[in-house]
Amino acid sequence: xxxxxxxxxxxxxxxxxxxxxxxxxxxxxxxxxxxxxxxxxxxxxxxxxxxxxxxxxxxxxxxxxxxxxxxxxxxxxxxxxxxxxxxxxxxxxxxxxxxxxxxxxxxxxx
Amino acid sequence: xxxxxxxxxxxxxxxxxxxxxxxxxxxxxxxxxxxxxxxxxxxxxxxxxxxxxxxxxxxxxxxxxxxxxxxxxxxxxxxxxxxxxxxxxxxxxxxxxxxxxxxxxxxxxxxxx
Numbered sequence: 001x002x003x004x005x006x007x008x009x010x011x012x013x014x015x016x017x018x019x020x021x022x023x024x025x026x027x028x029x030x031x032x033x034x035x036x037x038x039x040x041x042x043x044x045x046x047x048x049x050x051x052x053x054x055x056x057x058x059x060x061x062x063x064x065x066x067x068x069x070x071x072x073x074x075x076x077x078x079x080x081x082x083x084x085x086x087x088x089x090x091x092x093x094x095x096x097x098x099x100x101x102x103x104x105x106x107x108x109x110x
Numbered sequence: 111x112x113x114x115x116x117x118x119x120x121x122x123x124x125x126x127x128x129x130x131x132x133x134x135x136x137x138x139x140x141x142x143x144x145x146x147x148x149x150x151x152x153x154x155x156x157x158x159x160x161x162x163x164x165x166x167x168x169x170x171x172x173x174x175x176x177x178x179x180x181x182x183x184x185x186x187x188x189x190x191x192x193x194x195x196x197x198x199x200x201x202x203x204x205x206x207x208x209x210x211x212x213x214x215x216x217x218x219x220x221x222x223x
Binding site: 040043045048102 | 145150152155166
């Protein structure tokens with residue numbers, strides 16, 4: 001089964017609200033990354049958090065990593081309609097292989 | 111100045127045909143990947159090359175054969191196409207295998223009729 005599992009599968013919020021997505025994984029990792037995919041486009045890297053880090057910020061994005069629970073969360077604050085996209089976590093373990101989660105589809109209503 | 115480019119963007123073909131998808135990156139990266147994304151958006155790695163050498167080869171039918179003529183190119187050839195091969199195929203590159211962010215191409219939507 002997939003290394004990364006994300007929840008919720010779909011999230012619909014109003015502009016201005018915060019959006020939180022979660023990612024759980026099964027085996028130990030070197031790092032975890034979050035990507036965004038707009039409909040019909042390739043994935044765009046958002047943020048990388050290493051296994052020895054607990055929290056990272058980038059603009060309106062905040063990522064946390066709890067290696068004891070094997071989980072990560074992505075928080076998007078003050079969401080905008082342009083944030084509407086699918087968000088994927090990807091875990092990198094040994095052998096340099098990244099395994100992607102199933103994704104969360106976020107809809108931000110204006 | 112596209113970082114990772116793929117051709118073609120769309121590919122519609124009959125079952126049993128052989129087709130190729132090309133990928134090029136101008137980022138100077140050492141590692142390139144091929145991913146398959148199915149209709150449920152499930153993204154799965156197929157192959158990875160580092161410095162023209164195959165380093166990841168997932169359980170992919172041997173009808174799929176990647177070729178890396180140089181570090182900047184990783185092409186995917188598919189023989190005897192089947193209906194189940196219909197998907198979006200993404201090429202990506204990174205500086206090192208797995209330790210850095212990956213840059214994705216725009217994808218090639220393959221439809222097998």
